[in-house]
Amino acid sequence: MCGFVSIVTDETYNLSISSTLNKMTEIIKHRGPDECRTWEDDHIYLGFQRLSIIDLEKGHQPFSFDGGDYHIVFNGEIYNYIELRQKLIDMGIVLTTKSDTEVIIALYKEVGSQVVEYLRGMFSFVIWNKKANTLFGARDPFGIKPFYYIEENDRLYCASEKKSLMLIDGVSFEIDQESLHHYLTFQYVPEPKTLLNPISILKPGHTIEKKLGEKCIINEYANMQFKLTKDSTAAKIKIIRETLEDSVSMHMRSDVPVGTFLSGGIDSTIIAALAKEINPDIKAFTVGFERDGYSEIPLAQETASQMNLNHFCKIITPEEFMNELPKITWHMDGPVADPAAIPLYFVAREAKKHVKVVLSGEGADEIFGGYNIYREPNSLRIFDYMPNSIKKILKNAFSRLSEGTKGKSFVYRGCTPLVERYFGNAHIFNEQEKEFILQVYNPNFSSDLITKPFYREAELYDDITKMQYIDMHTWLRGDILVKADRMTMANSLEARVPFLDKEVIKIGSQLTVNEKIRNKTTKYLLREAFKDTIPEPTKNRVKLGFPVPIKHWLKSEMYDWAKTIIKESDTNQYINKENSLNMLEKHRKGEIDYSRRLWTIIIFMLWHQIFVEQKYNFNVNTIDFKPKLQGKKVS
Structure with missing residues (x-):
């Protein structure tokens, strides 16, 4: 886990660009305090802050390959790098390190842009191909690692964090009004926009290519799809377990200590249980609050005790919360109004005292159907038998009731089509409320500009799977993974997410609705796959997330x-x-x-x-x- 900066320009070497590169690299020192290096040549400037995880002695970056014809800066981890490395050696390719960085660039030399098809992991990287005078960049299929960029005149700037790009001389920044509208709906700014023009985000599963003298070309190489199958439940349970065991084993590959976050729920408990099978001494970390009902510490302590985990806990006070919030907001880069980011920052700070890498449970809810809101289509089924004319009358009548009136929300949701009511896991301000809170409201910036394209893509799915699809393409990448990356990196800690592995995704995408939501039980098949592994009290706990008071x-x-x-x-x-x-x-x-x-x-x-x-x-x-x-x- 590291941070990179790159600048490619049509003009030859420029001393002022070199100075800018140094500033852009230094400001993300928290992402990799172990080592800072830069490399420059005609047309290309690369900066890197390293958090040393794999091949501590030789895995330096920027990394040069094939006599200096190829150069790379890479943020993330490639979990199948050992297997890929061996294949390259079998092909007669000489490798000088045991790092996953060298594997990427060596593979790129052989297969070009198709390199992304071989990688199992989380990544954002930039490769400079000196022979072709071309920069090639890519971001992993799920958006685990960030990739910001600005294309300005004849230059392309890329960076792991937006704050690096804000240091570029001669670029004017302004708040994007459309993004502000969307932020108030979603509590984050949906990709590929940011709140500041002209900064953009490379979308997950996309590559970017810049040839000297030409404009950037962006291509999609991967997109999450659900392909439901009717294989036997027993077979799916077996493959879920085997695939997750393999994923956790892959994610444990490290030359430095690995720990795990632990909440009171099943996702982190499953990961902790599988990790403990590999390392019996693994450390687990939990934070919470003093107020009753807002702390997962008692649940996590009970789980840790039954699993015999080496467990560390911390209580967060309101004073600490407020004092650290400006720094947390600075690290978050753009506004993300998810209160769960704050406890995540504190648990990462505690973990950093003991380990350099942690496993975390992000992605399980989106893949296996874990959010309580996914039960809503079943609870609203009674409205399926109601004529649209009656629904319209009921909706109009109940809309006149004051906010908080019992039954108002239920009837509104039941009488409103999914595409008009579900905008992802968080829906903060609706359009009427935004008109009330914004000084200048623009009706052309409505929320469905973001979600309707995804609904069209998911047209053939059932309502629960549609909700998952919306969350995979909005909430997961705009909120969940942003705060996971920024809050761990704020503490120079690498977070790995075994559920967001392409083999795990492949299995999760095949589950039927009844295998995800059964009666009132979420993540039904995932629970079944590990019912003999996780402690009894944890098996059927309602999801809490990171509750914040x-x-x-x-x-x-x-x-x-x-x-x-x-x-x-x-x-x-x-x-x-x-x-x-x-x-x-x-x-x-x-x-x-x-x-x-x-x-x-x-x-x-x-x-x-x-x-x-x-x-x-x-x-x-x-x-x-x-x-x-x-x-x-x-x-």
């Missing part, structure tokens, strides 16, 4: 803090502060639970203070964080 804190400990941020942020041109403060008051009085909507506003304002208003300087440990970006302003 912001609902309560915004009424008490965090009330004054939130009010100050809303009042002091220079966001009047974007957000209606009067309406925001009214929401805060109603929430404090207990009239309406506005916690998630308030949190979305607050995170945007805090992000704005850091990256636009530039109110914060960071000097944390020995790393110099400078969100002021040396005086550059965002318009």
Whole structure:
């Protein structure tokens, strides 16, 4: 796990570009504090911050191959690199390291852009082909690792984090109004846009190619599809177990210590159980809060005790939460208003004290049908037999009821087609609410611009699988994996996600609805596959995620803090502060639970203070964080 920067330009060597490269590389030191290196040549500039995991002695980057004709910077891990390396050696190719980096570039020399088809892992990388004067970049099929870029005139800038690109001289940045609209709906900005123009994100499963003198070409090489099969349940249970055992074994490959996150749910418990079979002394890490009902520590402790795990826990206080939030927001790069990012930051900080790599359970819910919301199509089945004319009457009648009225939400959802009600796992502000909270609301930026293309692609799926498809292409890549990468990297810790392995995905995509959701049980077949492995109390626990008590804190400990941020942020041109403060008051009085909507506003304002208003300087440990970006302003 590391961080890279690359600049390719039509012009020959330029000293000012070299200076920019150094600044862009230094600002992501947290991603790889073990080593910083750069390499420059006519037309190409590469920077790298290394977190040493594989081949500690020789796996340096930027890495040159074949007499200097090929150069690479690579962030991620290729879990089948040992097998690929042996195949290359069998072909007569001479390799000088035992690193997965060399495997990628050697394979690229042989097969070109098809290299991505061979890789099993998480990756973003850039390869400079000196012979062809071409830069080739790629991002893994699921979007586990980030890849930001700017194409500006005759230059292409690529980086692991957006903040590197904000240091480019001569580029003007401005907030993208459409992205702000979508952020308020989804609590993140959907790819390929970011909140700042002209920065874009290379979408998962895509490659980017830049030949000197030509514009970039972006191609898709992979896209998640569900291919339901009617194989016997027993056969699927067997293959689920075998495939996950293999995936965890692959993900344990490392030249440094590996640990695991542990919550009270089955995903992390399955991974911990399989990892313990490989390393009986593996360490597990959990965080929680003092408030009842908002801590997974007791559940995790019970699980760890029964599994005889070496377990470490930490309680997060409201004061720590607020004090660390500016730094967390800086590390997040763009605003992501998922409160679960904060405990993830703290658990990563605890894990870093003991290990350099952790296994985590991201992706299991999207693949195996784990979110409680996926039970909704079954619970709303009664409306399937109701004429559309009756649904319309009911929907109009119940829409007039005040928010929070019992039954209003149920009837609204039952009378609304899936494509009009499900925008992914988080749906914060609807269009009417955005008109209320935005200073300038544009109806042309409605949420369905993001989701309708995916609904068209998933047209033949059942409603539950459609919901999974939406989440795989929005929520997973825009929220779940972003916070997993940024919060672990903030602590120079590598996170690996065994559920998001292409072999595991292949099996999960074949499950029928009844094998994912059965009665009220989510992830039914996954639970069946490991029922003899995980402790009894864990088997049927309802999913909690990372519960965070912001609902309560915004009424008490965090009330004054939130009010100050809303009042002091220079966001009047974007957000209606009067309406925001009214929401805060109603929430404090207990009239309406506005916690998630308030949190979305607050995170945007805090992000704005850091990256636009530039109110914060960071000097944390020995790393110099400078969100002021040396005086550059965002318009």
